Amino acid sequence: LSNKIESDLQEELIQVKTSLSSIQSELQSLLQRQENLQERKSQLESEINRRVSSSSSQLDGEQDWSSEDKYDPIEKYGNFQYFPWSKTLRSTLNSTFHMNDFRPKQLEVINASMSGRDVILIMSTGGGKSLTYQLPAILAKGITVVVSPLVSLMEDQLLGLRNLGIEARSLNASSTKEEVKHVHQSMTSQSPSFRLLYVTPEKISKSKRFMAQLEKCYKAGNLSRIAIDEVHCASQWGNDFRPDYKILGILKRQFPNTPIIGLTATSTDKVTLDTKKILNTPFALVFKTALNRSNLFYQVREKALSHDDVIADMVELINTNFSRDAGIVYCFSRKNCSEVSSSLNKRGIKSAVYHAQLEPIEKSRVHQMWTDNSIQVICATIAFGMGIDKPNVRFVIHHSLSKSVENYYQESGRAGRDGLPALCLIYFGFADVFKQSTMVMTERTGLDNLNQMVQYCLDLKSCRRNLISTYFGENWDSITCNEMCDTCAGMYEHSNIDVTSACQSLLSTIRLAEQKGEGNRLTGAKVVEAAAGRGKNKTLELKKFSASEVQRMIMHMMFKEFLREDFHFTPYSTISYLVPGPMASAL
Numbered sequence: 001l002s003n004k005i006e007s008d009l010q011e012e013l014i015q016v017k018t019s020l021s022s023i024q025s026e027l028q029s030l031l032q033r034q035e036n037l038q039e040r041k042s043q044l045e046s047e048i049n050r051r052v053s054s055s056s057s058q059l060d061g062e063q064d065w066s067s068e069d070k071y072d073p074i075e076k077y078g079n080f081q082y083f084p085w086s087k088t089l090r091s092t093l094n095s096t097f098h099m100n101d102f103r104p105k106q107l108e109v110i111n112a113s114m115s116g117r118d119v120i121l122i123m124s125t126g127g128g129k130s131l132t133y134q135l136p137a138i139l140a141k142g143i144t145v146v147v148s149p150l151v152s153l154m155e156d157q158l159l160g161l162r163n164l165g166i167e168a169r170s171l172n173a174s175s176t177k178e179e180v181k182h183v184h185q186s187m188t189s190q191s192p193s194f195r196l197l198y199v200t201p202e203k204i205s206k207s208k209r210f211m212a213q214l215e216k217c218y219k220a221g222n223l224s225r226i227a228i229d230e231v232h233c234a235s236q237w238g239n240d241f242r243p244d245y246k247i248l249g250i251l252k253r254q255f256p257n258t259p260i261i262g263l264t265a266t267s268t269d270k271v272t273l274d275t276k277k278i279l280n281t282p283f284a285l286v287f288k289t290a291l292n293r294s295n296l297f298y299q300v301r302e303k304a305l306s307h308d309d310v311i312a313d314m315v316e317l318i319n320t321n322f323s324r325d326a327g328i329v330y331c332f333s334r335k336n337c338s339e340v341s342s343s344l345n346k347r348g349i350k351s352a353v354y355h356a357q358l359e360p361i362e363k364s365r366v367h368q369m370w371t372d373n374s375i376q377v378i379c380a381t382i383a384f385g386m387g388i389d390k391p392n393v394r395f396v397i398h399h400s401l402s403k404s405v406e407n408y409y410q411e412s413g414r415a416g417r418d419g420l421p422a423l424c425l426i427y428f429g430f431a432d433v434f435k436q437s438t439m440v441m442t443e444r445t446g447l448d449n450l451n452q453m454v455q456y457c458l459d460l461k462s463c464r465r466n467l468i469s470t471y472f473g474e475n476w477d478s479i480t481c482n483e484m485c486d487t488c489a490g491m492y493e494h495s496n497i498d499v500t501s502a503c504q505s506l507l508s509t510i511r512l513a514e515q516k517g518e519g520n521r522l523t524g525a526k527v528v529e530a531a532a533g534r535g536k537n538k539t540l541e542l543k544k545f546s547a548s549e550v551q552r553m554i555m556h557m558m559f560k561e562f563l564r565e566d567f568h569f570t571p572y573s574t575i576s577y578l579v580p581g582p583m584a585s586a587l
């Protein structure tokens with residue numbers, strides 16, 4: 001038995017040894033292959049470098065494309081002579097886009113993106129963001145996919161591109177089966193029939209079929225670039241958060257070698273950082289043009305109490321300064337839009353309303369009438385926004401304040417896109433502050449944002465440009481306002497009055513009302529009424545101040561946290577009561 005076991009073991013040992021030696025020889029051959037491949041790789045790399053640098057010097061003189069380390073990245077991308085595509089780029093700018101030169105930052109952004117870098121571009125409205133992906137799209141072999149939030153926006157872009165003779169398509173809910181088929185086929189074809197493909201973010205987040213097609217397009221080497229318009233919509237810290245944008249991080253994960261370019265007109269540093277995180281583009285280069293719009297005159301006017309008085313003021317302003325010019329009046333609600341529009345029409349200023357509830361066909365009709373100047377004014381809610389490309393808007397009036405400085409910058413920025421002077425005016429009313437606060441209180445940073453907007457309106461001393469720049473974390477001290485805002489133009493006179501005891505009196509009125517119990521608490525309007533001595537709660541201290549002065553005091557007290565709002569919910573509405581704030585005892 002022992003002999004038998006020994007011979008079996010011997011046999012097994014021989015087998016193991018044989019298979020071990022075959023594994024060893026296989027390993028050897030794999031190592032050899034790896035070595036060969038590595039050698040081939042370095043051969044190819046040096047060949048690529050050789051070709052790139054030779055094409056660079058061929059096209060652009062003596063510049064050495066391979067020695068990029070010498071250059072500061074941002075400066076490097078602005079160097080016209082540096083890149084192999086530089087000459088073609090400029091000639092295409094002239095011949096296809098009929099433009100003479102690049103605007104600030106356009107060239108840097110295009111070069112960075114064409115070098116394969118992810119880029120985020122923050123450029124003021126009308127600054128020329130579209131060119132930064134449209135021009136590279138023409139020079140690229142494959143397709144540039146453009147994620148755009150609105151179908152109407154896409155249509156405008158397609159029309160513009162078609163006029164320039166550039167082939168572009170869009171895929172959205174109203175695309176026909178044939179169109180979809182054609183686009184899908186082209187995405188994987190050797191020579192696609194179009195350069196740009198516009199899709200909504202929903203297409204990326206919801207259509208598995210489209211994503212599968214995009215995957216094929218990428219594998220076929222046809223996905224040359226992805227542009228994401230209004231990219232700030234990805235961040236919850238921004239003013240326009242859209243859940244579908246949050247999914248767009250999938251693009252970098254699935255298509256790591258395709259450069260992404262995100263575009264926005266407004267983004268605070270916090271929003272930009274968050275956007276990079278969401279898009280999975282931590283190394284994206286951020287390019288920012290100064291947000292200053294030097295041709296816009298910023299002004300705030302105290303809003304009269306009656307609707308008719310506000311309209312009378314507005315009509316006089318329009319008739320005196322803008323009798324033949326187009327403008328926008330932003331209103332708080334749909335009802336507001338209708339009231340303002342009908343009042344303007346009655347006084348001879350042709351206007352129409354625009355809000356989210358209008359049928360799409362009516363929206364286009366109104367937009368068109370305004371674009372071709374058959375109406376002078378659009379009375380709109382903030383639904384009238386993205387994609388307005390009318391260059392000669394001479395005034396944007398806010399019938400009530402915006403919900404944040406960011407919103408205001410964007411809404412007012414629709415004025416003067418042609419670079420000529422335009423007016424941005426807010427009618428600042430006390431009651432509007434509370435209307436807004438009851439609307440935004442459910443948003444994460446709603447009340448803080450509104451607070452900053454109120455501060456902007458309350459401030460009668462600081463330059464409005466500086467107030468906006470501080471909000472965006474920019475420093476425009478070096479930029480002269482050139483008296484292009486009401487405060488710098490010296491439109492207000494100041495005198496210093498100590499209002500401490502008046503404010504203390506307001507606070508005691510509010511405390512007293514609160515002590516009387518739930519049903520006696522005071523809204524902002526009731527506090528002003530009490531101060532004026534018209535209501536039940538008379539206070540002599542405050543009688544010497546006008547209602548408007550008391551309103552300003554109350555708003556300052558809210559800002560300094562001597563007062564705060566306490567929201568009460570009824571089945572029909574939200575009521576804001578004023579109550580002592582955390583700093584009340586300090587007063």
Ligand SMILES: Nc1ncnc2c1ncn2[C@@H]1O[C@H](COP(=O)(O)OP(=O)(O)OP(=O)(O)O)[C@@H](O)[C@H]1O
Nearest residue numbers: 099100101102103124125126127128129130131265
């Ligand atoms: N280099 C340039 N030279 C001349 N005109 C330009 C240049 N770049 C862009 N434009 C023009 O400026 C206008 C605004 O450009 P574009 O629509 O791209 O702005 P935008 O930054 O996307 O604005 P918005 O944020 O409002 O959409 C367009 O009419 C465009 O043709």
